[in-house]
Amino acid sequence: MKPTIYDVAKEANVSIATVSKVINNTGRIGEKTKNRVLDIMKELEYQPSSLAVALTGKKTFTIGVLVPDIANPFFAEVARALENNARKSGYALILCSTDYQLERENDYLELLIKKQVDGLIIATEPKDLKQFKNLNNRKIPFVMFSFDHLALESNVVTTDDIRGGYLAGRYLWEKGHRNIAVITETQRASGHLRLEGFKQSFVDEGMDFSNTLVIQAKSKIEEAKEAAHQILKMEKLPTAVFATTDLIAAVFINEARKAKVSVPHDLSVIGFDNTIHAEMVEPGLTTIAQPITDLARYAIHQLMESIEKPDMPAHRMMLAPTLIERESVRDLNKKNSLT
Amino acid sequence: MKPTIYDVAKEANVSIATVSKVINNTGRIGEKTKNRVLDIMKELEYQPSSLAVALTGKKTFTIGVLVPDIANPFFAEVARALENNARKSGYALILCSTDYQLERENDYLELLIKKQVDGLIIATEPKDLKQFKNLNNRKIPFVMFSFDHLALESNVVTTDDIRGGYLAGRYLWEKGHRNIAVITETQRASGHLRLEGFKQSFVDEGMDFSNTLVIQAKSKIEEAKEAAHQILKMEKLPTAVFATTDLIAAVFINEARKAKVSVPHDLSVIGFDNTIHAEMVEPGLTTIAQPITDLARYAIHQLMESIEKPDMPAHRMMLAPTLIERESVRDLNKKNSLT
DNA sequence: AAGTTTTGGTTAAGCGCTTAACTATTAATT
DNA sequence: AATTAATAGTTAAGCGCTTAACCAAAACTT
Numbered sequence A, B: 001m002k003p004t005i006y007d008v009a010k011e012a013n014v015s016i017a018t019v020s021k022v023i024n025n026t027g028r029i030g031e032k033t034k035n036r037v038l039d040i041m042k043e044l045e046y047q048p049s050s051l052a053v054a055l056t057g058k059k060t061f062t063i064g065v066l067v068p069d070i071a072n073p074f075f076a077e078v079a080r081a082l083e084n085n086a087r088k089s090g091y092a093l094i095l096c097s098t099d100y101q102l103e104r105e106n107d108y109l110e111l112l113i114k115k116q117v118d119g120l121i122i123a124t125e126p127k128d129l130k131q132f133k134n135l136n137n138r139k140i141p142f143v144m145f146s147f148d149h150l151a152l153e154s155n156v157v158t159t160d161d162i163r164g165g166y167l168a169g170r171y172l173w174e175k176g177h178r179n180i181a182v183i184t185e186t187q188r189a190s191g192h193l194r195l196e197g198f199k200q201s202f203v204d205e206g207m208d209f210s211n212t213l214v215i216q217a218k219s220k221i222e223e224a225k226e227a228a229h230q231i232l233k234m235e236k237l238p239t240a241v242f243a244t245t246d247l248i249a250a251v252f253i254n255e256a257r258k259a260k261v262s263v264p265h266d267l268s269v270i271g272f273d274n275t276i277h278a279e280m281v282e283p284g285l286t287t288i289a290q291p292i293t294d295l296a297r298y299a300i301h302q303l304m305e306s307i308e309k310p311d312m313p314a315h316r317m318m319l320a321p322t323l324i325e326r327e328s329v330r331d332l333n334k335k336n337s338l339t
Numbered sequence C: 001a002a003g004t005t006t007t008g009g010t011t012a013a014g015c016g017c018t019t020a021a022c023t024a025t026t027a028a029t030t
Numbered sequence D: 001a002a003t004t005a006a007t008a009g010t011t012a013a014g015c016g017c018t019t020a021a022c023c024a025a026a027a028c029t030t
Helices: A005-012 A016-024 A031-044 A052-054 A073-088 A103-113 A127-139 A162-174 A191-202 A221-232 A248-257 A276-281 A292-308 B007-012 B016-024 B033-045 B050-055 B073-088 B102-114 B129-137 B163-173 B189-205 B221-232 B246-258 B277-280 B292-308
Strands: A061-065 A091-096 A120-124 A142-145 A155-159 A180-185 A213-217 A239-242 A269-274 A286-288 A316-319 A320-326 B062-067 B092-097 B117-121 B141-146 B153-159 B181-185 B213-217 B240-243 B268-271 B286-289 B315-319 B320-325
Touching: A005 A016, A005 A031, A005 A073, A005 A142, A016 A031, A016 B213, A031 B141, A061 A073, A061 A103, A061 A248, A073 A276, A073 A292, A073 B073, A073 B092, A073 B102, A091 A103, A103 A127, A103 B062, A103 B292, A142 B033, A155 A276, A162 A180, A162 A191, A162 A239, A162 A269, A180 A191, A180 A248, A213 B117, A221 A248, A239 A248, A239 A316, A248 A269, A248 A276, A248 B268, A248 B277, A248 B315, A269 A276, A269 B102, A276 B246, A276 B277, A292 A316, B007 B033, B007 B292, B016 B033, B062 B073, B062 B102, B073 B092, B073 B277, B073 B292, B092 B102, B102 B129, B117 B292, B141 B292, B153 B163, B153 B292, B163 B189, B163 B240, B163 B268, B163 B286, B163 B320, B181 B221, B181 B246, B213 B292, B240 B246, B246 B268, B246 B277, B292 B315
Parallel strands: A061 A091, A061 A120, A120 A142, A142 A155, A155 A316, A180 A213, A180 A239, A239 A269, A269 A286, B062 B092, B062 B117, B117 B141, B141 B153, B153 B315, B181 B213, B181 B240, B240 B268, B268 B286
Antiparallel strands: A091 B092, A286 A320, B286 B320
16 A cells, blocks of 8 residues: 555654644654655655645646647647646646537536636637626636636636747748738637737738638638638739748648649748747748747746636736748749749 | 645544545545535635655656657657657656756756656657666666667667658559668667668668668758758759658758759658658658657556566567658659659 | 743644445335 | 434544644753
8 A cells, every 4th residue: 555644654753743734844853764764754655645734725737728628739738738848846737638528528627626726827718708707606716728717716827829920920021021921820818819909910001901801711721721722723813922820831832732732932921929839830931939938937926826816906918929931921022033 | 824634624623644545545434424525625626736646656657758859840749749648557757858958867867767757658768777777777668769778778769760651662663763861860779770771671672772872961951951962962962851850851852953953853752750840841741650649649658567466477569650652752664653 | 940932753633535334114924 | 203314414533744832851051
């Protein structure tokens, strides 16, 4: 059987309180006893049960992570970054993919509450606000990751999507593109924000954006292909396409090649997220990078803070995205140049 | 404060034992009281603390998942599939990326033991067997996922990698390929097994495999590129390349295109894993699919079994991979055909 | 030498639940 | 009507830990 604090205490001829104190380095314990207890703990391979520890009014050192789908590379990378940061503070992550389904969202939320997680990172947009407000009532701290919702009283750590869109737009403008098509992802609000910023960058240059083709698609291969076809079969092709996720952009590049449209020679493409797709596709995808590492670090940091100090006011931080230049956008100002 | 069983009991004018019984549907409780208690539980939004439940000698309903890196699409998909299955039984997953590092492996194992997980799914090859044998001693059930290790007494659920390699080899042979290069992944033993099977398929046809070029590379973009270059700069190109992971294969395809080598016209490529890379690359990658869904289902099932019946003998199951035909392999028997 | 601190512990209650053992009703049996 | 059996619930111990409150012995005071 797993040894308990009693086993250690008996072996060391002390009370369990003493053992507890050496474990936590609290109270006053003599050097000799301390070392004896320590030795015995090692010998018995004793590990305090975090269940019992948690039950005694302390923390569970567990945080719940709600993502739409961990199989999506973006969220997989997010999970990894969160994990790295949580680990440093001794926290474990319980992973939950909601799959954009209300039922799963509720089930998982209930599960996590039962498990007494110390806090949550929520990277999936709520289907049902009620459950999330419940978190507020129960004083369970959480931070919204990469999305925002004014109805929820909590920390927010997100990429500045509007700015990201703006960056993409300005870059395309600078490279001389005026005739553009956009494919926006529909499942997350960020898709709209990115479009918003993108549009703004053109409006700022005095361009009329109103008759720009905007297609909606989920960030799934099939829908992305369809959206790509819609664009590729136009009588007059745009000179550039802005896709609000890398997956959509990468699929577009592949479909373009199949349609004998060369990227970036005939058509430029810019994406968003800087996931592995951007690196894997050929030509490499110029894209707007979300600062995943920083997002994760701040998110965990904020969460830890509000776990420690429950009535800390909720911050909203928007981290700046950056443009990653690869080979998928052509500079129309340089004649005959391929890049 | 979070309501406890005492709050419910007081409100319902019964003892906590009664409440406990209606929660768990054990013992004999009258209809009226039962409903009253149920109502009050709902009203108070009472959720039993799984900590306390677990401490009372029952299960934690948590399982630990050890993967090398959740940001790797293959493991992300695995995690997702595991999650789906675990969820059905009310289990939560604690996610741990070992990053192939001994230290992280040990830290996480310790963490999981402290947390009293009911069992583990281990999808990362042990750096240090000692820690894993410890699991055996502590009677913590685990199943080895997609790798095998004879020193460890436990359930194994894995893809039949040898057979997968064989499948790939036979397919290439049937398509008329005789001059082949292989890029094998080095971080996981499965890479060698896949090569083994691949080789065997050629040997079975009476071909001498000994002077076939075999390059080693980690399943990382940079190393894959380098391996690709090694092959692409050969004076006489092989007719086909077998890469033991899709990532390596996809990178190869992209590098080939840059080198003006057309896949599959000039050179065929076959991969392994059937991850999202296989779908995203252009042309679509013909590859050996690991039966992730089935693997996950069996793994969770086996784990549940050995949680319920601790002295069940350990099974080793090897699930059959299947060949997924896309467009990256050319049939050399059909003259002038591109596929 | 008697009083005061300091040191190094111990005792016991409590965290939120489960469960074996028990008890008090009510119903069934003859 | 007396005995047995079933029903509906209660009591209390225990899971493995933390922590406030307490205490005995050793070490300083003056």
